[in-house]
Amino acid sequence: MEQIRRRNLEVAQFKQLCALKKYIHRHSPPTIDDSELEALGVLKRTDLDVDNSSPCDFEPRFFSPWYDGDSDLKEEGDGARVYWSETLDRDKDHPEWIPNAGYKYPEMRARWFNREDLDFSVPYRHDYRSHYVTEAVMLPTAADTPHTGITMFDPVVAPEGTMLRSELHAAVTLLREQVRSGRFTDHHTKPVLVLSYQWETHGRITQAHIDAKLNKLVIRQSRLLDFKAKQPTPDAYIFLRWLINRPVGATKYVSVQDDDDPPQGRDRLEAGPPLVEVESR
Secondary structure (H helix, E strand, C coil): CHHHHHHHHHHHHHHHHHHHHHHHHHCCCCEEEHHHHHHCCCEECCCCCCCCCCCCCCCCCCEECCCCCCHHHHHHHHHHHHHCCCCCCHHHHCCCEECCCCEEHHHHHHHHHHHHHHCCCCCCEECCCCEEEEEEEECCCECCECCEEEEEEECCCCCCCEEEHHHHHHHHHHHHHHHHHCCCCCECCCCEEEEEEECCCEEEEEEEEEECCCCEEEEEECCCEECCCCCCCHHHHHHHHHHCCEECCCCECCCCCCCCCHHHCHHHCCCCCCCCCCCCC
8 A cells, every 4th residue: 555655646746747847848948047946836945065165964965976086086087188178169060050940960860869768858958049958867777776867968057046947857857757667666755966067168966856745846056167267177076076976865765664653754744735837927
C-alpha cells in the first residue's frame, strides 16, 4: 500500500510539472521574475552559496562540488587555456546556420539522437524572442542516487532578480522525467542541478527539487558567475568544480521499521496543494 501511495504522489507531481511545462511553452519572454515564480507556486529559497562564505546553510542542499580547491583543476586546464578567448561566430563556424529559420540542421539531427537515447525530449527553444539549447544531460548511475544534471546554452544574461526561462524549463523537464520513469519511487526527493552558460560572459548554478511535504517546486540559485576575461576567471573554476559535482543529502524515504517516530517520517507525508498556473499578462 505504501508503494501505491508513493506512486500516486508521483503521478500528481507529474501532472503539476506538465502544467508548468505547458506554461513555459506558451510564454515567450526569456526571463521570469520572482513575482511570476511565486504566482506559479515555485518557491525560491536563499542563494546557493558557491563561495563557501557562510558557515551555516540551513536550506536543503543535494549537490556539492567535487574538489575543495581549484589548484588541480588549474593544472589540468592549462593546456586548454588557448580556447578560452575564442568566441562563437555562427556565420563563420557553422555554415549551415539559417538565420531566418532559427536553427541549424546538425543541431536538429543531434536532437533526434538525444530523444532516442534519453527517451525524452531535451529542453530547447527557437522563436523570435527566445533561443536556447541543451548541451549535455547527466543521468543517475545508481539506484540510491536520483540526482540528475543538465547544462544549457542561453544567449541571454539574466538581469538581477530574474530566472532564465531556459533554467526553469530544464529543471521542470528533468524533474518530470524523474517522476514519470518510476525508477526512484522510494525517494521523496529527486534533485536536479542546472548549469547555465549565459552568452559568453556569465554562468549560473541552479538546484531544483520538489518538496514532498509542500508539494512545490523549490529552487536555489548561485550568484551570477563572471567569465569576462582573457584568461579563465576564478568564477570559471567554481563553475567547473560544480560541473563535476557529487550527490549529497538524504533523498530516500525512511522505512517504517527504521523510523523511531513514524508520524514524522517523510514516508507519511501527504500531497500538498497543487501548483498555481497564472495566465498571460
